[in-house]
């Protein structure tokens with residue numbers, strides 16, 4: 816069978832205090848309880864910015880502004896490949912409106928704190944870029 820190719824978008828969502836939003840995958844999802852950049856799969860016929868805003872609305876019930884692309888990377892998992900694009904984003908409404916609709920938990924973290932969370936393997940390049948920005 817052909818390998819599955821999945822197009823994924825994620826948000827590098829920074830708040831006014833310079834912290835980044837990370838979300839925890841549900842215990843029942845693939846890669847359970849890992850932390851990630853909020854986002855998800857791009858659907859057929861959908862553009863990246865629309866998909867990213869839709870995923871964040873579905874996962875946390877909040878609207879975001881999708882800004883410029885920060886990163887593009889590909890990663891091979893054992894059973895599928897992902898084409899992963901990360902976009903700078905800003906909240907379009909107060910942080911207190913965040914709800915855990917399809918995420919297990921969320922945190923606003925500094926870059927220093929981010930290093931203490933477990934992310935999927937595909938995020939290594941994005942994390943490295945973020946830490947590099949800090950140096």
Ligand SMILES: Nc1nc2c([nH]c(=O)n2[C@@H]2O[C@H](COP(=O)(O)OP(=O)(O)OP(=O)(O)O)[C@@H](O)[C@H]2O)c(=O)[nH]1
Nearest residue numbers: 823825844845846851852853854855856897935937938
């Ligand atoms: N949103 C997001 N997804 C990521 C990141 N890193 C990474 O490898 N992924 C992968 O990209 C895919 C995102 O799809 P999703 O989270 O919407 O997954 P899903 O519920 O539709 O289906 P799934 O549970 O089968 O993966 C997953 O395979 C997820 O593991 C990340 O930082 N953010």
